[in-house]
Amino acid sequence: MIALQHYLAVSAVLFSLGMLGILTRRNAVNVLMGVELVLNSANLNLVAFSRFGPGNLQGQLFAVFVIVIAAAEVAVALAIVLTLYRLRRTPNLDEADILRG
């Protein structure tokens, strides 16, 4: 029987993997994948809590909105990555270093 704890464990692992990806990857697109993992771990939490918790649908509703926001965020982020790639010919983040001080 799969209980709430299993979902929470998976979501915690997803969150950690996402953060790890964000912190260690050099390629901007890979970092964005990490962001997706973080957002989806929260989604998993919301849906699982809604299913096993108080029986209201607020969590599932919240998750639907999060999916929309995630899509919008990645659309904007990819557009910026693309513009920056046109200007610099590299997707690597540690070469984005003209602003410092």
Next chain:
Amino acid sequence: MQDVLTSVKWFEPELILTGVLLLVVLVDSTLAAWRNVAARVLTVGGLLLALVRVVELRGVSGEIFSGMAVVDPLASFFKALLIGASLLVILAFTFRNSRELHGLGQGEFYALMLAVTISNVLMATANDLAMLYLALEMVSITSYVMVAYMKGDRMSNEASLKYILFGAVSTGTMLYGLSLLYGLTGNTSLPAIRDFLAAGLTDANRLAVYAIALLVFAGFGFKTAAVPFHFWCPDVYQGAPTPVTAFLSVAPKAAGFAIMMRFFYQGLATPRAGPWDLVGTIDWARVLILVSVLTMTVGNVAALTQTNMKRLLAYSSIAHAGYIMMGVVALSQNGARALMIYLLAYLVMNLGAFLVVTLVHLHEGTFDLRDYPGLYRRSPFLTLAMAVFLLSLMGIPPLVGFMGKLYVFAAIVERGPSYFWYAAVGAVNAAIAAYYYARILKTMIIDTPPAEKPPLRLAFADATWVSLLLAANVLPLLWWARIEASLSLYAGR
């Protein structure tokens, strides 16, 4: 049905802004010669109309759209402040006086500006975790685009990329915290969450709420540029077009404080006449004190060595976020009022400083402080204006910046001897800040320029807006009793 009808009536300012946003997009897509003027007129008109509607609705109080958002005096104040900030930025900073925006599409800029304004307003009225997250992300996503507005410019795009990555991590962390909060309390509505927490908590759950508060604070900290979520701030402020920087430094920051207050005051505290009660004995104020102290210290110390004006003002705005947070930590009606006064003062002084920086860039093409010597002789008016804005930021009486500091410090000291050290740290920080603000003045007035240059000739509109902001830094003191009384009404619940 009745609920929806009332909600729509109370939601009119937002609806007006949405309608104008759609109109601006339509007008811009006509590609007619008059589209830029039309977009500007529509935007200014729409913002004015929404502002009028907000003022008319100031008396009402209640939840709208089945508790998703709330209309109350606090929300009305922030709505007026946020719409007013957009209006000021659009009127004072134009495509003519910003060298960076020359020749770029104007309609899109106004459309984005309206979109940020709508989401800022929604953020100030959110009463539900879902609404809170949606509004915060909407502000973030539209500001990412605004920062990258100079498409062919590497700095602008790099700033935006850094902004997006920081924003995605912070808001992702916050969302994870919100999902746990929903799991713990079984509800996404802030009042319901407070009721649940007030009913009593086991020790394990109290620990969980601490962890959740920290996770959620990542999002608020990112929006208000509080340490340790401030790293994006200097880079983004430097890379973005200056009008966008000026806007980002006031409006989303104010909205961030609005939502921070709503979350911590309404979700995790119970209002009382004096200091408010913490819900479920979760002492989040202690954590925020630490953040606030770090924020002002890091901001001020890092600003000491900056030579790029935009970067310097970015660090100064981080430091100011630390002072403003004192109003949240005070956790009382006076604290809320102090925060409002500080935000109003910060709006006029910071916009003023950025306007002067923009005008110097328009005429000289530089943001570097080392190119500022000799400005006193070339444009005494601009130097005088900058002096007033900087003295106001410093907190010198009798300017509005001083009133802001006075009220936040008073709200903290009022809480008793255990808070005195905190007020003392704030005062020491204000002294550190005085050094770098004074350094700018010294450069402008005393330092000798390498070569004599002709006087700066300001356009009439620019001079007018500088004078108006100048007046806004000095004149409110004349009617202070009345302003204080009306703000006290808005701070109460």
